[in-house]
Amino acid sequence: MKGLKYLITITKREYSEDYIAFFRNHGVKTVLSQLCNGTATESTLSLLGLEKTEKVMFNTIIPEDEVAPLIKGFLTEMDISSAGNGIAVFLPIDSIGGASSLKTFIGEKTIEKKENDMNLNESKNVLIITIVNKGNTDLVMNAARGAGAGGGTVVRGKGTGAELAKFFGVSISEEKEMIYIVSRRDARDGIMKAIMENAGAHTDAHGVIFSLPIDTVVGLKLFENVD
Amino acid sequence: MRKRPKFLTQDKTIISQKVKEAFSSVLPITLIVLLLCVTFTPLDSGLFLSFIVGAFFVILGMGLFTLGADTAMTPIGEYVGGSVMRTKKLWIIIPVCFIVGVLITVSEPDLQVLASQLTKTMNAWTLIIAVGVGVGVFLVIAFLRIVFKIRLSYLLLIMYVAVFALSFFVPDIFVPLAFDSGGVTTGPMSVPFIIAIGTGVASMRSDNASETDGFGLTALCSIGPILSVMILGIIFKPETIDTTAETLISIENSRDLMYLFGTNIPHYLKEVAIALLPIVAFFFIFRIFGAKLSKKNVNRILIGVLYTYVGLVLFLTGVNVGFLPVGTTIGQSLGSLPYNWIVIPIGMIIGYYVVAAEPAVHVLTKQVFELTAGAIPKKALRFSLMIGVSVSVGLAMLRILFDIPIMYFLIPGYLTAIVLTFVVPEMFTAIAFDSGGVASGAMTASFLMPLALGICSTVGANVATQGFGVVAMVAMTPLITIQFLGLIFKIKSRKLETKNNSPTIEEIIE
Incomplete structure (x- = not known):
């Protein structure tokens, strides 16, 4: 699907309303927000339960011509490049389920289909997603940090598997954690291998891991310096 | 261009956030009391000073308590709830829920206070055990409801019909107290824990009712004590209730003040320790057969327990030493005013702000926010609660002044609430009935109740029939206001739905 991007924005939960207003001002039609947590960085603070980790994740679909204004907005209005303020990643989209879905995402706008879409292998950054059993985020992050990853974001989820365990009327699922890590392409293999080794399918964490190509990333100071 | 959000503070800790939260929830009620003290109800300077110190204790205690609730109480509750359900064995679920319910109730400090008011008619332990069993049985019912998918509305309808039917056989002076006990016994320790058990169960389910069923445990658990106390009332037929207020200690100077707080702290150190003990014990027992937890997580939870402990000790000391006597005194002076109708508007203002200072309210609003992924904002919920409590305190004052039997309010109130359960989304019903127990916590018991008792004593109303019942009213009105919020929510979301019929x-x- 050319001409559309999937935008994931992660920021501190207290900025939620500012970001929702920001998206509205920029004409973003549908914003799906989801509560998540940052991974602990300072071990003492985190042990004392004092570290601020509550974050929010916004999932949006935007037309490609909105990417540049949004990036500018993130940088100037939301000051996203300051450390700890948040991160926004733009991911390619494969297809859309019909015209009404498209209308929900971008309204009456028509999208330009540019043919010069970048080759996936050219993307400089990747989004590594790890799914592990609940309570193993620290394990994953320690492995990832050892291999050069910055921070991560955790979303709590439920694993339903192929067959649902039932107890009378209650269906019982496994509690899972999804960890999002943004990394440079050249650091990807190291980080993924470290996670696979320490929290992979052969361990109690039962980690499964994959990565997605990122078109553009803003925020997260680490990347600004590298480019 | 839109103004930039305030990104200047790059604070990595949540300390400032917690302090701000605690301040903003306790400050309004403190200011109102201070305003009353310099206008309608002059306070002697010693009492005034102890109130100020008490307010500081309350703010500090509140901050620590909410921090502890986040890092310890909620994780433990979720852990226990999830582990129990995951066993998938009824013969484990039933006895474990029963024991959890009994122990957390028996160790609740508020229950001891209730028991002391009835020492003339019955043994304090008879009451404590009876109420504990009441909560235990209802926690089992609440779990079985989730397992067998019984609609909460039907259960609430049946239970409240039973409660009101039983109330006709109970001596009149005992009815307000019985309803109060429902609110009081679900106090600052058990409510966050029970709510967390619910979310723990919700987090491991994948069916669509999982979010709704996360709430409603406290709702059912509040009914247990009402029934227990009523049954005791029928058996013992008490003729009097001990309502003698504690004699106020006069504070002459700063040393007396120090002495007063100093002598009270050890008392609460012990009480809160007793209340926390079973919860910590459950945590360690469940670690044996529950899911594995990393050592770091366990340590973090234990530190959180410490926050909860210190926080609750400070909070209860502040409230009982600083707020309780001031409540009584203000009540007495307001009642003796020639224009004593003024207690109604003043009561409403106090009610509006006092609920924000209730520790369990923070836990509930946060859980609701997280379980609904932010769909129900904290503000909306808190506002509904504040309106609810404001109305209830107003009505309670009306009741005292005009000597209206409590049933005149409770029957129409609960009738409205029950009817609404069949109209609003089930999630709101569950949250609303949970809030009943949440709103009537430590602040209500040690500030609103003394206030009402103080007014009673000067306007010459019967303390047992008119003074008690404040808690019952506070526990009732949120059922209506929050379900109203649900109604608004339902109407608005229906409007938003643009149907595509093609x-x-x-x-x-x-």
Whole structure:
């Protein structure tokens, strides 16, 4: 699907309303927000339960011509490049389920289909997603940090598997954690291998891991310096 | 251009956030009391000073308590709830829930206070055990409801019909107290824990009712004590209730003040320790057969327990030493005013702000926010609670002044609440009935109740029939206001739904 991007924005939960207003001002039609947590960085603070980790994740679909204004907005209005303020990643989209879905995402706008879409292998950054059993985020992050990853974001989820365990009327699922890590392409293999080794399918964490190509990333100071 | 959000503070800790939260929830009620003290109800300077110190204790205690609730109480509750359900064995679920319910109730400090008011008619332990069993049985019922998918509305309807039917056999002076006990016994320790058990169960389910069923445990658990106390009332037929207020200690100077707080702290150190003990014990027992937890997580939870402990000790000391006597005194002076109708508007203002200072309210609003992924904002919920409590305190004052029997309010109130359960989304019903127990916590018991008792004593109303019942009213009105919020929510979301009726199958766009 050319001409559309999937935008994931992660920021501190207290900025939620500012970001929702920001998206509205920029004409973003549908914003799906989801509560998540940052991974602990300072071990003492985190042990004392004092570290601020509550974050929010916004999932949006935007037309490609909105990417540049949004990036500018993130940088100037939301000051996203300051450390700890948040991160926004733009991911390619494969297809859309019909015209009404498209209308929900971008309204009456028509999208330009540019043919010069970048080759996936050219993307400089990747989004590594790890799914592990609940309570193993620290394990994953320690492995990832050892291999050069910055921070991560955790979303709590439920694993339903192929067959649902039932107890009378209650269906019982496994509690899972999804960890999002943004990394440079050249650091990807190291980080993924470290996670696979320490929290992979052969361990109690039962980690499964994959990565997605990122078109553009803003925020997260680490990347600004590298480019 | 829109103004930039305040990104200047790059504070990595939540300390400032917690302090701000605690301040903003306790400050309004403190200011109102201070305003009353310099206008209608002059306070002697010693009492005034102890109130100020008490307010500091309350703010500090509140901050620590909410921090502890986040890092310890909620994780432990979720852990226990999830582990129990995951066993998938009824013969484990039933006895474990029963024991959990009994122990957390028996160790609740508020229950001891209730028991002391009835020492003339019955043994304090008879009451404590009876109420504990009441909560235990209802926690089991609440779990079985989730397992067998029984609609909460039906259960609430049946239970409240039973409660009101039983109330006709109970001596009149005992009815307000019985309803109060429902609110009081679900106090600052048990409510956050029970709510967390609910979310723990919700987090491991994948069916669509999982979010709704996360709430409603406290709702059912509040009914247990009402029934227990009523049954005791029928058996013992008490003729009097001990309502003698504690004699106020006069504070002459700063040393007396120090002495007063100093002598009270050890008392609460012990009480809160007793209340926390079973919860910590459950945590360690469940670690044996529950899911594995990393050592770091366990340590973090234990530190959180410490926050909860210190926080609750400070909070209860502040409230009982600083707020309780001031409540009584203000009540007495307001009642003796020639224009004593003024207690109604003043009561409403106090009610509006006092609920924000209730520790369990913070836990509930946060859980609701997280379980609904932010769909129900904290503000909306808190506002509904504040309106609810404001109305209830107003009505309670009306009741005292005009000697209206409590049933005149409770029957129509609960009738409205029950009817609404069949109209609003089930999630709101569950949250609303949970809030009943949440709103009537430590602040209500040690500030609103003394206030009402103080007014009673000067306007010459019967303390047992008119003074008690404040808690019952506070526990009732949120059921209505929060379900109203649900009604608004339902209407608004219906408007938002733009239906696309065209059955045509669309093409996938690549």
